[in-house]
Amino acid sequence: IRPLKMSQPPPLFSFGVITDVQYGDLDDNLYNDHQFFRDSLKKLENIIIAWNQLPLSFTFHLGDIIQGFDDDVQKSKDDLDRVLNVFSKLNKLNFHTVGNHCCAVPKKDLLDKLNLECPYYKFVIHGWRFIILDTTDVSLNANLLSPQYKAAQVM
Numbered sequence: 001i002r003p004l005k006m007s008q009p010p011p012l013f014s015f016g017v018i019t020d021v022q023y024g025d026l027d028d029n030l031y032n033d034h035q036f037f038r039d040s041l042k043k044l045e046n047i048i049i050a051w052n053q054l055p056l057s058f059t060f061h062l063g064d065i066i067q068g069f070d071d072d073v074q075k076s077k078d079d080l081d082r083v084l085n086v087f088s089k090l091n092k093l094n095f096h097t098v099g100n101h102c103c104a105v106p107k108k109d110l111l112d113k114l115n116l117e118c119p120y121y122k123f124v125i126h127g128w129r130f131i132i133l134d135t136t137d138v139s140l141n142a143n144l145l146s147p148q149y150k151a152a153q154v155m
Contacts, residue, residue, distance in 0.1 A: 013126045016051045016059040016092070018044070022101060023083045024067030025075070037067050041086055048090045057125050059092045063099025063135075076104035080113055095123065098136050106146065107136075 021044055024037035051059055066079045080102075087094065096114045098107075111119060119134035140152045 012128075013057040014055065015125075016047075016054070016056050017062065018047055018059070019062035020064040020099070021061070021083055022064050022067045023079055024069070025079055025082075026067065035067075041082060044083065044086045045089070048086065052089075052091050056092050059090060059094045061087075061094065061096045063097045064101040065096070065099070066101055066104065068101040068104025070104055073105065077109065077113075080105055080110070084113060095130075095132070097132050098134060100136055100139055103136050103139060103146065103148070107148070 021040050022035070022037065023040045023044075026037050028037065028039075029035040065083050066076060068079075069075045096116065098110065098114075098116075098119045102110055105113070107119065111117070119136070120132055122129060122131045124130070136148065138148050138151045138155065140149060
């Protein structure tokens with residue numbers, strides 16, 4: 001990043017982006033990926049504090065808000081509630097996308113909690129159109145009991 005020269009026009013707008021919060025109430029994974037699941041809430045809190053102090057037009061979470069538990073939907077929902085509680089402290093317009101780890105929560109419940117009518121949508125900010133796709137429509141990463149998982153098995 002380099003500072004803007006005084007002769008350059010200011011940016012049209014700025015926005016914040018984060019992805020893969022992957023919060024989970026589970027022990028750290030130090031063997032494969034060095035994942036610190038419980039630490040992600042504090043990191044998210046720090047990001048939101050910083051974002052709240054910046055002149056951002058909006059913020060964007062790009063998916064995998066939770067780690068997810070395929071065998072325990074309620075635990076996945078509880079984890080989602082914890083993350084969304086942190087997001088509630090954000091004083092900016094915020095958009096979410098659905099990631100494969102999010103599929104541990106049934107899609108209808110997930111969309112309700114994310115205040116989304118549909119996992120794919122579009123919005124316009126300052127004349128720029130953003131198109132959000134549902135990359136989990138048919139997926140082996142979906143909840144094992146979901147229609148998306150069953151459709152992916154057939155493929």
